[in-house]
Amino acid sequence: DQQVKQNSPSLSVQEGRISILNCDYTNSMFDYFLWYKKYPAEGPTFLISISSIKDKNEDGRFTVFLNKSAKHLSLHIVPSQPGDSAVYFCAASERVGGADGLTFGKGTHLIIQP
Amino acid sequence: SAVISQKPSRDICQRGTSLTIQCQVDSQVTMMFWYRQQPGQSLTLIATANQGSEATYESGFVIDKFPISRPNLTFSTLTVSNMSPEDSSIYLCSVVLGSDEQFFGPGTRLTVL
Numbered sequence: 001d002q003q004v005k006q007n008s009p010s011l012s013v014q015e016g017r018i019s020i021l022n023c024d025y026t027n028s029m030f031d032y033f034l035w036y037k038k039y040p041a042e043g044p045t046f047l048i049s050i051s052s053i054k055d056k057n058e059d060g061r062f063t064v065f066l067n068k069s070a071k072h073l074s075l076h077i078v079p080s081q082p083g084d085s086a087v088y089f090c091a092a093s094e095r096v097g098g099a100d101g102l103t104f105g106k107g108t109h110l111i112i113q114p
Numbered sequence: 115s116a117v118i119s120q121k122p123s124r125d126i127c128q129r130g131t132s133l134t135i136q137c138q139v140d141s142q143v144t145m146m147f148w149y150r151q152q153p154g155q156s157l158t159l160i161a162t163a164n165q166g167s168e169a170t171y172e173s174g175f176v177i178d179k180f181p182i183s184r185p186n187l188t189f190s191t192l193t194v195s196n197m198s199p200e201d202s203s204i205y206l207c208s209v210v211l212g213s214d215e216q217f218f219g220p221g222t223r224l225t226v227l
Contacts, residue, residue, distance in 0.1 A: 002156075004156070034215065034216075036218075041220070041221075041223075042220055042221070043118070043206055043208075043218035043219050043220045043221050044157070044206075044218045045218075046215045046216070046217060049215060089156070089157065091157075099145060099210065101147050101149075101159035101162060101172065102157075102159065102216060103159070104156040104157040104158070105156055106154070106155060106156045107156065
C-alpha cells in the first residue's frame with residue numbers, strides 16, 4: 001500500500017505561471033517531508049523540506065505547504081521556468097532530518113511550456 | 115553538498131549472474147542508504163548501510179539477495195545476486211550530510227535479460 005501518493009503523473013504549466021504539485025500521505029507517524037527534483041539519467045536533487053511543526057516553508061521560488069490534518073502537502077513553484085521541467089518526488093520520514101530512510105511517492109512529471 | 119559517484123552507471127546482465135554496484139562519497143558520512151526504482155515506480159528503500167556492522171534491511175529485502183558492504187565512512191557496495199528480469203531497476207545510494215537531508219548519487223541503471 002502506497003503511504004505517499006502523488007496522484008498526478010504529469011502536469012503541464014505555462015512558463016511564468018505557478019506550478020502546484022500535490023502529495024498525500026496515509027502514515028500519521030510521518031513527521032518530516034521533502035521534495036526532490038529529478039532529471040533523466042541523474043539522481044534526485046533535494047529541493048526543500050518541512051517538518052510537521054510548520055505549515056509553510058519558503059526558499060526562493062519554491063514554497064512547500066503542509067496541512068497535517070488533511071495529510072496533504074503541496075509544492076508551489078512561482079514563476080515557473082523551462083529549467084523546472086523534471087520529475088518531482090515527494091518523500092516522507094518519521095523523524096526530522098535524514099537519519100531514517102525515506103518513503104517516496106511515484107513522482108509527477110512537470111512540463112513547463114514556453 | 116557532497117560529490118557522490120556510482121559505478122557502473124549502467125549495465126546489461128544475464129539472468130542468474132550477480133552485479134556489484136559501488137558508491138563513493140568525497141567526504142565522510144555517517145548514514146548511507148541504498149534504494150531502487152523499478153520502472154514506473156517510486157524509489158524504494160532497500161537497506162541502511164552501517165559502517166562496521168551488518169546492513170539493516172527493509173521488509174521484502176534480504177541479505178542473501180542484496181548483500182551490502184560498508185568498509186569505511188566514504189564507500190559502500192550493493193550486490194544484486196542471482197539476478198532475474200524483475201531486478202531491472204535504477205539502483206541509487208544516498209548519504210546524509212550535516213544538514214540532515216539525504217543526497218543521492220546518479221544511480222546505476224541495471225537491465226537483466
